Amino acid sequence: MKTRALLVAAALVAFTGSAALAESIQHGNLTIKDAWTRATPPKAKGGGAFVTITNNGSEDARLTGAVSNYAKRTEIHEMAVNDGVMKMRKLDEGVVIPAGETLELKPGSYHVMFMGLNQPFKMGEELNVTLEFEKAGPVDVTFPVMKMGAKSGKMHH
Amino acid sequence: MNVAKTIRYGAWAAVAVLVAAVSAVTVMKFVQDDVPQAATVQIGGPFELVDGKGQVFTDKNLNGKPTLMFFGFTYCPDVCPTTLSDMQGWIENLGPKADDLNFVFVSVDPERDTPDVIADYVAAFDTRVVPLTGSVDQVKKVVKDYRVYARKVPLDDGDYTMDHTAAVYMLNGDLDFVGTISYQEPEETALPKIRKLLGS
């Protein structure tokens, strides 16, 4: 209950606070929002995209994969920097969003990974990526492209 | 979760390497005071690589200036672009003082990061960062000498990704390793470290 009240409050703040926030998508019991990616340098072959998924259902959900036309492969990855070493792995089983919880795909953590980019992502463009969920099925999500090296999807002035 | 476990084990290995490396530096400094010729594990040293124009670039090209050196690869979706954009921010923050430092990005993936590729990649962030790559053997040597963790991880379809050290190395004008700036370290602590490096 408390969480819901907080969510409502947060949503209100979000809506009144900024018009630049990406729209949130309702997909079954899932709320998908704050999707973003960053511009890539010329000749870069890898890119990551990020998004926040809230599971409002009473059952765990699972993000199993992603599909796009932008790269040879689009996958769900986990990245971690532990004691100075960066490791990145494809999640063959996808990633679970526990019932009632929010999963943030974000820099330094889970991400949609583009491997073998066909062409660089340019700031100001938008990517269309299909996220695939185990039970809820596929959903199209728009990822605005922020500047190179951006650390969040928030607009910079 | 298997991935988490693998990452954790890998991390402990990395800790061991880092601890060994840091103590090696301490020991080395200690030893140097008494017995200069003692053989010890050292981080850093001379190298020969290739720059973005395909030309030979060695430690001599650093001109005795202190250096910030990062090891990464262009397939990296996150750590490398973030660090390069951090570097760009440091350069901007330092103003003209940035000229007294070298900023270097060394590829740990020379097979894919040809001079041409890495030159464009790095220049997109800041042309004052020197892009370096080399032959597989040249890079292997630098990685070893600088105690960098870099490992090819095969993917199911024959492709691969790289695990690699995510910290920026700080080297003084004699190429001695004096410390690191960690991944996503806030400017409030990174910049004083860099200024100190400049002053020493």
Ligand SMILES: [Cu+2]
């Ligand atoms: Cu990835």
